Amino acid sequence: MSQKYQPVRGTHDILPDEFEKFQAVVSHARRMAMLDGFREMTTPIFETTDVFARSMGETSDVVSKEMFTFETKGGDSVTLRPEFTAGNVRSFISNGLQQKLPLKLFSTGPLFRYERPQKGRQRQFHQVNFEWLGDDSAQADAEIILLAARFLIYLGDIKTPYTLLINTLGDGQSRDAYRKALVDYLTPYESQLSEDSKRRLAKNPLRILDSKDPSDQNITQNAPKLTQYLSDMARTRFETVCALIKAQPEIQKYVKVEIAPSLVRGLDYYNHTVFEFVSDLGELGAQNTVLAGGRYDGLVEHMGGNPTPAIGFAAGVERLVLMLERPDMWQPSNDAKILLIPSEDFDKNVVLTFALQLRSNLRLNNASVEISWHGNIKKRMEKAGKAQVSHVILFSPEEAEKKQCAVKNMHSGEQTTYLTSQFSDADFVNRLFTIVR
Ligand code: ATP
Ligand code: MG
Secondary structure: OOOOOOOOOOOOOOOHHHHHHHHHHHHHHHHHHHHOOOEEOOOOOEEEHHHHHHHHOOOOHHHHHHOOEEEOOOOOEEEEOOOOHHHHHHHHHHOOHHHHOOEEEEEEEEEEOOOOOEOOEOOEEEEEEEEEEOOOOHHHHHHHHHHHHHHHHOOOOOOOOEEEEEEEOOOHHHHHHHHHHHHHHHHHHHHHOOHHHHHHHHHOHHHHHHOOOHHHHHHHOOOOOHHHHOOHHHHHHHHHHHHHHHOOHHHHHHEEEEEOOOOOOOOOOOEEEEEEEEEOOOOOOOOOEEEEEEEOOOHHHHOOOOOOOEEEEEEEHHHHHHHHOOOOOOOOOOOEEEEEEEOOOOOHHHHHHHHHHHHHHOOOOOEEEEEOOOOOHHHHHHHHHHOOOOEEEEEOHHHHHOOEEEEEEOOOOOEEEEEHHHHHOHHHHHHHHOOOO
């Protein structure tokens, strides 16, 4: 019996229909990134394990449970990247990019986390990722959050509502004061905490606020809030960020801004502003956080570089694709899709030569040129209608005689006869087949 192979658990094939939506998300993100002056870069899909362990922290969920780590034949421990920031910062340091600050970096590609697969949660997934190094201002925080908002608001054909959850972790001084208060509060409950959180109590108590364990959540509900421990400087800074965001008309129209005191993000290196965007559309179920980010001024130094302020965010492509599944959210592009239909007895070399000429002349357009060779002409026309072809070019022997062909616009139904010689004129071809959406 032959074995039937399946994709590995938590991975999936992105077939052409889905890939169109996938590409729509990625190209839109890229366009929004360029608009803000970001430039794209990419790093290897795997790094020395320590790059992630050090940057994300041993007690994080990702490092302690979710990494795909393996040993190379040479005996080195390497890990498939679970996020972009660590690799980008490693690259920033190893390439000496310190000289080039400020830097705005866009990246996209696959990431790997060993988690329980469910809707909107895979073991191989994709993100679009934005990193801005070298600016520590409150204005930079607002600017990048507004870029995130613009990316989401203008993603689909219709505007959909989001909630922006935002919090500040404050500066070092604020965090130290708060950490102490939190440990004092949690210590009497130690025996009731989850095993993970017991470990975190000594190493990284703020993490406990991030716990998904119901018993932990019960206990942390009444924990002191970080806002009470903010230094004046950190508080003023956060107020500036929030005021700038709330003043934007696009935010006022489409985004509910909520201060979320328990939002601490899972990672060690965040400080000041942290944020998440949640889709209010209801299509995503429990996995409705589509984008998350924050400031991580301590990371570059922690990884061995010079102190460098930085802020960034990442959005999950698969979760955004799920939103585009809504029929009103996204339509495939109306690019020219041209199908040549010659009658069976037509000289095939003439048709092919004609198609090749069309492809040359349309190479700068978003167009496709295909030939349907076989079968009853009427059936081929019907098939073209179903396949969303925009133009059919019909070749009958009678027309060939007159060196003509008939072009049918499948949207309007209009059919016009042209001299085949006209098709050697690129301008004519462009005008004929350019469809404005
Ligand atoms: P969650 O709480 O859902 O596990 P996270 O805090 O681990 O999220 P981040 O590391 O901040 O997520 O990643 C940013 C975004 O990447 C998420 O908001 C989500 O859209 C997407 N994402 C994260 N993990 C996965 C996954 N396993 N599958 C699909 N998308 C994911
Ligand atoms: Mg996670």
